[in-house]
Amino acid sequence: MRRRTFLQGTTAAMIVGAVPKLAFGQDNTITFGGSVPMTGAAAETGQNVLQGYQCAVNFINEEMGGVEIGGQNYQLALNLFDDASDPARATTLIQRQVDEGINFFLGSFGSNIVLPTCAITEAAGRIMVQAGGGSDLIFTQGRKRVFGIFPRASRQFVSSVNMFTGLDPVVKTVSIIYTNDAFSKFQAEGARANLEEAGIEVLDYIGLPAEVSDVSNVLTSVRENTPDVLVCTTHDQTSILIARQMVSSDTNVPMLYQTLGPQTSAFRDALGNYANGIVTQAYWSERAPFSGDYFGSAADFAEYFRANFDRELTYHMASGAVCIVAYIEAARRAGSLDVDAVRDALSAIDFECFYGHVRFTEDGDGDASLLGPLLIQRQEGEMEVIAPLDGASAEPIYPAPTWEERA
Structure with a gap:
């Protein structure tokens, strides 16, 4: 496999700091908004999650040739900014992305940032899939449009x-x-x-x-x-x-x-x-016996990541990547990019992939019996x-x- 190293902010699928003009699905491009702590106290793990997002986008675009939804082929793009591990900065810029028309969001790392930002996306009728916030408060306040790859903290x-x-x-x-x-x-x-x-x-x-x-x-x-x-x-x-x-x-x-x-x-x-x-x-290991349609096995994901990125592989990369996979699998099953249709498909999703068996509770957190x-x-x-x-x-x-x- 050829080696291509994707550094922070340099991939064609990554636009850091700009405010997107494309809503989800326009011009045959599915654009994901959101923030990641690339600097500040949570930067070490934030960079790991970021490279997981990048890894999935690059694999789907380059190895799969994009994704077909409702009979139309789409490429994926990321529009993520550095929230600097600061909830106030994150909420300001997430609101700006909502106002600009982004419908589908990826989460930051740390419940202190995911909690206020998912409140914004929920109120606006948008969706967030995230692998950085496990606080019970994210999943026990009646939200229906926030999904977490991990079980709630308790x-x-x-x-x-x-x-x-x-x-x-x-x-x-x-x-x-x-x-x-x-x-x-x-x-x-x-x-x-x-x-x-x-x-x-x-x-x-x-x-x-x-x-x-x-x-x-x-x-x-x-x-x-x-x-x-x-x-x-x-x-x-x-x-x-x-x-x-x-x-x-x-x-x-x-x-x-x-x-x-x-x-x-x-x-x-x-x-x-x-x-x-x-x-x-x-929450994941390359030695685990998981496999599915995206990447192949857990070991295949690890091989692809190491061939394209220099950062030491941890489970955070895999959990970031599966956020993208869950979105795309839900949209494929819905046969549509309609926000409500994708939300309903995420709520009902139940599939196996390189990360394991993905299923959410009725409150949106990862099923503890499968994703613990x-x-x-x-x-x-x-x-x-x-x-x-x-x-x-x-x-x-x-x-x-x-x-x-x-x-």
Whole structure:
């Protein structure tokens, strides 16, 4: 396969910062609007999601020759701007795109941005499909035009509890650290409920501010009351901060589990060998046995991505790409680009592809029984799937080595 590297803002399918004049489907071009954090606090993962969007658009345009909907062939285009991880900037520019006639939107990364922007698109009768916002608030306020590839935050921990109860020795105690933001708090609440239902004792339940620069006092509590598993429902930079301060203070636990952060190259670069043994969530793996009409298998998606992009592949690229695939599959089934027809088709969609089995709940979030997370662990520098067992590529390392042993 030929190698073509698509850098930020340089692909023909990508127009950053301009306001579109084309509505969805005009001139045989389907244009997706929206924003992505290309700079700012969420840029590391935002760039991953962006390249997932780009990857799907380029594959459908170049490898499939476009897409046929209602007997007419269309090419795809992106009109995405950098929201700089700023909700105020995002809402201003999303409203401008709505006013200019964009009907179909892709989401940003982070519930703090998805929540206010999807409120704008919903009120305007437009659609948003996104892989960056999991807060329960997105899906519990009666919206009918917002679809999330992930299950809502409070439903994301079932597979984790299943792994904990199957470990040897069995996990008996967990402590939870969360940040007080629209996603992490709901995820922590769901985790606590699932753990207690399974008979696992929650020793500490510690909230942090959304922006935090020191967790030394919290880690003192962890050392005094050491759990079998320390769960951190925190975003990338906070996860790095916690891990670094655990290393520097020699705060050891049998398992450190951080829901966001360890998937990224920035985490690996910041922690080095200390990243080994840390467990995290992933909503897709190239080693998973998924396949379908777009890209082929999960492994085929990974091959295509690496042949065309230089960025280290994480599940965020696949979840971004499947947003485009879900839109196109819904439009094909509807046989129309009518907004209501595509919305109805998305609501009813049920299909298998490289990402897995895609189906939404009646509230628009990903069906937790099908789209819940895998558990992965960095082992000798490689990200290995450790749960569920039928999709695992390696056994969990538990208890993990001490920080001193990882140095």
